[in-house]
Amino acid sequence: MTAPSDDQLMLMYRAGDPRAFEQLFDRYSGMVYNYARFALSDPDAAEDVLQESFLSVADAAEGYEPRGFFKAWLMRIARNMCLNRLKSATARRQRVAALDLTAGDPPSRDQGPSEALETRERMDRLRGLIAALPENQRDALLLYAVEQMSYNEIAETMDAPVNTVKTLIHRARAALARSFE
Amino acid sequence: MDCNVSYEELARFVAGELDDERTREVFDHLRVCESCRKRRIALETVDAGLAEMPRIPLASRTGEEIKGKVLAHAQRSTPCECGAATAVEAESKQSVIDKAAPFAKAKRRGRFVLSGEAVNIALIVAMVSIIVIAALRSVGERANGTMTSVSENLPS
Numbered sequence: 026m027t028a029p030s031d032d033q034l035m036l037m038y039r040a041g042d043p044r045a046f047e048q049l050f051d052r053y054s055g056m057v058y059n060y061a062r063f064a065l066s067d068p069d070a071a072e073d074v075l076q077e078s079f080l081s082v083a084d085a086a087e088g089y090e091p092r093g094f095f096k097a098w099l100m101r102i103a104r105n106m107c108l109n110r111l112k113s114a115t116a117r118r119q120r121v122a123a124l125d126l127t128a129g130d131p132p133s134r135d136q137g138p139s140e141a142l143e144t145r146e147r148m149d150r151l152r153g154l155i156a157a158l159p160e161n162q163r164d165a166l167l168l169y170a171v172e173q174m175s176y177n178e179i180a181e182t183m184d185a186p187v188n189t190v191k192t193l194i195h196r197a198r199a200a201l202a203r204s205f206e
Numbered sequence: 207m208d209c210n211v212s213y214e215e216l217a218r219f220v221a222g223e224l225d226d227e228r229t230r231e232v233f234d235h236l237r238v239c240e241s242c243r244k245r246r247i248a249l250e251t252v253d254a255g256l257a258e259m260p261r262i263p264l265a266s267r268t269g270e271e272i273k274g275k276v277l278a279h280a281q282r283s284t285p286c287e288c289g290a291a292t293a294v295e296a297e298s299k300q301s302v303i304d305k306a307a308p309f310a311k312a313k314r315r316g317r318f319v320l321s322g323e324a325v326n327i328a329l330i331v332a333m334v335s336i337i338v339i340a341a342l343r344s345v346g347e348r349a350n351g352t353m354t355s356v357s358e359n360l361p362s
Contacts, residue, residue: 038280046280050273055261058269062262075264076272083280144258151255170256192214195221199213202248 031095039086046086050079053096056172057103063167064107066156074110078103096174097181104164104182111160154201161185162197169194209239216242220249 029037029045031052037045057078061071081102089098155163161183168174168182169190179194180187211219211232218224219232236242264272 043277043281047273047277050276054269054273055264058264059261072264072268072272076276079272079276080279083276083283086283147255148259151252151259166256170253171259171261191218191223195214195217195223198217198221198249198252201252202217202245203213205248205251206244 030093032091032093035086035089035095036091038083039089046083049082049095053099054079056096057099060100060167060172061103061107063152063155063171064104064164065110070110074103074106077106081106094178094181097178100168100172100174100178100182101184108160150204151201154204155197158197158200162193162200165190165193166197209235209241211235211239211242213245216245217249220246220253 029048031049034045034049038049054075058071058075061074062068065071065074078099082099089095155166158166164183165179168179169176174182176187176190179190183190185193215224215228216232219229222229224232232242236246
């Protein structure tokens, strides 16, 4: 039996089945947290965004229109919450100062210590460069490369045309590559 | 030789997103342009790094705590009943959802807050109007008094 689609789960939740909402949480909580963690560079703030995003989804369930874009809708809510936080001066300072995103890295299983360190250093460098990208480029790249969303989904998430999203992503890749020449 | 391939176009080339004709042209260009070859390697290094980038996991205990709170809210939530949220929180959260339109029809949980503001504004406008009318009337009366006293002093 195939798993119910996101839209089906939302409709089931609306009809009074809270387990459907739990399935949606299980399906996407990792993605929302990971995105918020990258975007905010702050684990506590990322946890808040995760919680608030799903509370908002529950509150807005009645008005949800099942058009096959639940993931994009959810990520748009999460992104708006991240942007709201980044608007505050405190959050902005934290973002610049706290680029230490390495604490949550899972330990590498098949690398020796020096290789693992090298990989970690490369990842740290890449994360630092990503964090320094312009906001739109950074978000488009994270959704594309880390969250593996399609161009269409990212366009829906960012409320931007698909071609704009492609341009943002390729510009971001080019900007990162300049630092690796 | 002149390099007519921008970094961004090279990024599209590496991602396989150029049309066939332009792909062939860039491919031929790469044979003779060392600078673009270096750029291509840098782009591939970045792409490999992005592909390897580990997701940052949520600590399982924290994840369960958040899940518990969210599900408790979802279970008791008929969408308009958001017991714990203050008016400010509700309005802030609503603005995030509104910005996520057109996926969802916006539900105005901040309606009461907005209508309260509207009443305040109406009261202020009414008070200002009363003060202005009273001031105008007073000025009018003084002017009338002056005119009367002037006319009384005029020689008949």
